[in-house]
Amino acid sequence: MARSARKRPKRSCRICRKDIKxxxxxxxVNEGKRxxxxxxxxxxxxxxxxxxxxxxxxxxxxxxxxxLSSLYLDENLNFREEQAQTTTKFLKAELNELRSKIxxxxxxxxxxxxxxxxxxxxxxxxxxxRRQTWRMKSSG
Numbered sequence: 001m002a003r004s005a006r007k008r009p010k011r012s013c014r015i016c017r018k019d020i021k022x023x024x025x026x027x028x029v030n031e032g033k034r035x036x037x038x039x040x041x042x043x044x045x046x047x048x049x050x051x052x053x054x055x056x057x058x059x060x061x062x063x064x065x066x067x068l069s070s071l072y073l074d075e076n077l078n079f080r081e082e083q084a085q086t087t088t089k090f091l092k093a094e095l096n097e098l099r100s101k102i103x104x105x106x107x108x109x110x111x112x113x114x115x116x117x118x119x120x121x122x123x124x125x126x127x128x129x130r131r132q133t134w135r136m137k138s139s140g
Contacts, residue, residue, distance in 0.1 A: 025047055025048040
């Protein structure tokens with residue numbers, strides 16, 4: 001659900017924000033390579049998170065931490081789905097561009113082979129008598 005579509009928090013939730021502590025736990029997992037998108041400030045990738053809430057009612061504390069965990073995981077899932085969709089679109093566009101380039105290059109190679117049948121790399125291994133035989137077969 002988009003942030004703008006969410007309802008404003010109730011007054012009790014706004015008051016308890018000061019009692020909530022959220023911390024991400026990161027690790028260096030890219031083995032010296034350039035930091036990946038979504039990585040932490042020092043190049044680490046978030047691998048876990050910690051939520052703490054202080055309150056007087058244990059039941060309310062459990063509900064708040066459970067709800068916050070669920071919200072964070074939902075947002076993370078949405079973010080990853082958007083990234084996957086963006087990556088898929090990019091890769092499809094790259095695939096189409098490469099297919100087009102391969103088709104163009106294939107056409108150029110075919111034209112070169114038609115214009116220069118005696119200098120084809122495929123014929124470089126043939127000896128002169130065999131090449132003569134091939135010339136006679138291909139022209140006849």
